[in-house]
Amino acid sequence: MKLQVDHIKETPTLVPIDQPAEQFPVLASLQADTVCSFTGPVSGTVSAVKEYDHLRVTGDLSVPARMECSRCLTSFGMALKARFTVIYRRDVSIPSADEAETELDEQALVSATYSGDNIDLSPEIGEQLAMELPLKPLCSEGCRGLCQTCGADLNQGQCGCDSRDFSLTFSALKDFKVQQR
Ligand SMILES: [Zn+2]
Ligand SMILES: [Zn+2]
Known part of the structure; x- marks a missing residue:
């Protein structure tokens, strides 16, 4: 999942996502470690906008997963849903003078850097979805x-x-x- 940097303007670009989970390295390794398996693609929308000296990318994504209940060991399905914002700055090692970012409530705000003409969103997307995995999965609250x-x-x-x-x-x-x- 790559964004062409010079296509990102001051008005938000919306990119629909519908991609196999295996194409996200973090998710592929979760599956390889049998933590869970993914039963459908990563889908949702990513929005990218140019702001001052950086690019703001927001995502609203989900992926259906199957995992084992930590109490009864039954396999069950649930969707992992992630809403997040990533601020991408070009990696030119400018000292961070204005780190005062506006607070975004209830959303993960991540800073990252990019170089070249493309931003590969796959690592961030994979990580944000992986963070939604419950530590102790339960098939139901009352299991x-x-x-x-x-x-x-x-x-x-x-x-x-x-x-x-x-x-x-x-x-x-x-x-x-x-x-x-
Ligand atoms: Zn018994
Ligand atoms: Zn259970």
């Missing part, structure tokens, strides 16, 4: 997970061993206390 004793999926119903183990240990402890007196 009951697996039984600690028999390994049954408790979302499918009770297995019969529920908390008996715990109560046994507890009553044994009580008896022990009684005997001590």
